[in-house]
Amino acid sequence: MGVRHGREYELILKELTDAVGRIPDSYLFFEMEEEEWERLESAERAEVQEALAEDLFYALGEESVITVGSGVIIHDRNRYRIDILIGEEELTFVSLV
Template identity: 65%
Template sequence: MGVKHGREYNDILQDLIQALGKIPDRYIFFEMEEEDWARLGEKDRLEVDEALAEDLFYALGSEKMISVGSGVVIHDQELHRLNILIGDDELDFVSLI
């Protein structure tokens, strides 16, 4: 189902890809090893990041918070945004409206 949103899906997806890129070990979400991630070219990494963003967008429709490597993505329904954090530090957020 995905999260409720007022912005264009593709715009949200692109912003989410950018924000997730700030989590250095995001590949762990797909149970990849660091060596496997390091061997991927830029195009392949972008494809993994796109898949991650799409998976999170839909999963956050039913889950409030999802771990991504050392980070976490939280759906804030009141502020209509996705918060990307590592520990207590907010790395970025993606507006849904």
């Protein structure tokens, strides 16, 4: 189902893809080893990160907090946004409206 949003899905997906790309070990979400990730070409990495962003968008409709490597993705329903954290520090967020 995904999260409720007022912005175009494509814009949200692009921003979410960029955001998860900033998590240095986001590949762990797919149970990849660092060596596997390092062997991927940049275009392949971009595809994996976009797939991750799509998975997160839909999963956040059911689960409001999801761990991605050393990051945490949080659907903030009250502020209509998706927060991306590493540790206690906000890395970025994606607005849904």
